[in-house]
Amino acid sequence: MVTRERPTLEAVARRAGVSRATVSRVVNGSTTVAATIRDAVHRAVEELGYVPNQAARSLVTQRTESIALILPETASRVFSDDLFFPAVIRGVSIELEAANKQLVLMMAGSAASHDRVERYAMAGHVDGVMFASMHGADPLPGALARLGIPVVCSGRPMTPAELPVPYVDVDHFGGVAAAVRHLVALGRRRIATIAGPQDMVAGIDRLAGYRTTLRQAGLAEHVTVGDFTRESGIQAMRRLLSEQPELDAVFVASDMMAHGALQALKESGRHIPGDVAVIGFDDVEISRLSDPPLSTVRQPIVDMGRTMARQVLGLVAEEPDVPTSVVLPTELVVRATA
Numbered sequence: 001m002v003t004r005e006r007p008t009l010e011a012v013a014r015r016a017g018v019s020r021a022t023v024s025r026v027v028n029g030s031t032t033v034a035a036t037i038r039d040a041v042h043r044a045v046e047e048l049g050y051v052p053n054q055a056a057r058s059l060v061t062q063r064t065e066s067i068a069l070i071l072p073e074t075a076s077r078v079f080s081d082d083l084f085f086p087a088v089i090r091g092v093s094i095e096l097e098a099a100n101k102q103l104v105l106m107m108a109g110s111a112a113s114h115d116r117v118e119r120y121a122m123a124g125h126v127d128g129v130m131f132a133s134m135h136g137a138d139p140l141p142g143a144l145a146r147l148g149i150p151v152v153c154s155g156r157p158m159t160p161a162e163l164p165v166p167y168v169d170v171d172h173f174g175g176v177a178a179a180v181r182h183l184v185a186l187g188r189r190r191i192a193t194i195a196g197p198q199d200m201v202a203g204i205d206r207l208a209g210y211r212t213t214l215r216q217a218g219l220a221e222h223v224t225v226g227d228f229t230r231e232s233g234i235q236a237m238r239r240l241l242s243e244q245p246e247l248d249a250v251f252v253a254s255d256m257m258a259h260g261a262l263q264a265l266k267e268s269g270r271h272i273p274g275d276v277a278v279i280g281f282d283d284v285e286i287s288r289l290s291d292p293p294l295s296t297v298r299q300p301i302v303d304m305g306r307t308m309a310r311q312v313l314g315l316v317a318e319e320p321d322v323p324t325s326v327v328l329p330t331e332l333v334v335r336a337t338a
Contacts, residue, residue, distance in 0.1 A: 009027075012044045018040065022037060023044075026042070066125065067102070067128045069105050070106045072138065075107050084256075090305065106120070118140055128313070132154035134153060142165060152308050154308050157201075167325055167326075168328065173209040173212075179251050180209070181217075182334065183279065190220075190222070193221070193222070193224075193251045193253070194225070203225075222243070224240055230257065235264075237264035247276065254281055258296070278294065283297070283298035283333055292335070297332055299330050
């Protein structure tokens with residue numbers, strides 16, 4: 001069997017009638033080479049089937065052409081039936097593929113994996129880093145940013161003010177306020193909530209939206225907390241029914257928890273929405289397929305991923321005026337549960 005030798009940079013230079021250095025500049029995206037010469041080099045590359053050596057190219061450009069998406073969650077959580085993470089990843093992938101960049105997906109749901117991810121990013125294996133589903137005041141985004149690594153977070157990071165990190169978020173407060181006002185307009189007066197984790201900005205802001213809007217309506221609050229999973233929604237709804245058996249509505253801080261709440265309400269014999277109206281948050285597919293279909297607050301999850309990717313690509317390219325914060329709108333979607 002005859003093995004064909006891989007075309008070299010020198011072979012491309014001979015075919016194009018230019019120097020090796022000129023070919024290198026063209027291959028690495030230089031815009032200072034005359035258009036006629038660039039065209040000659042590109043023709044030679046295509047004719048010879050030349051493929052740049054990525055390792056050598058990285059030595060020249062100091063770029064890996066890879067961007068990391070770090071999820072501080074366990075693999076079982078990321079790949080569960082919660083459709084939030086696949087939607088974020090899809091949005092990120094659309095933008096990175098269009099920019100010809102490689103996505104590196106990393107999970108940091110334990111102390112050991114968090115340390116491994118930190119070492120990997122700090123070693124220069126990626127050109128930029130995105131974080132999603134942040135818990136607490138994680139120091140890693142700020143630490144990477146101090147090293148000059150482009151960093152963007154999905155969700156406002158809970159970092160000290162002196163260490164600002166660019167982020168993309170949604171209007172959690174406004175979305176929940178619209179949901180609670182809708183329940184009040186329906187005549188509901190004992191409106192409870194199943195809040196999200198209080199070590200996450202999404203959980204904190206959604207609970208604040210609920211509390212503020214109820215206070216404005218002159219109504220009492222009834223709060224229990226879940227962790228955005230379906231099982232926690234079941235348990236939280238059971239607690240609420242035990243403590244507040246007369247409640248007539250519940251805002252649930254995620255669609256997965258709302259799906260669990262619907263199960264617990266049915267088990268208790270409550271009619272939905274006659275006895276208890278329910279509104280979730282996310283508008284993932286399960287909200288449309290639940291029985292009855294779930295009213296919810298739609299957040300543009302795919303667009304969050306795309307916006308985050310565009311931000312980090314802009315930082316990597318050192319583009320001017322990359323926005324440091326982007327807040328996307330939410331929308332109340334009314335279905336059968338409310």
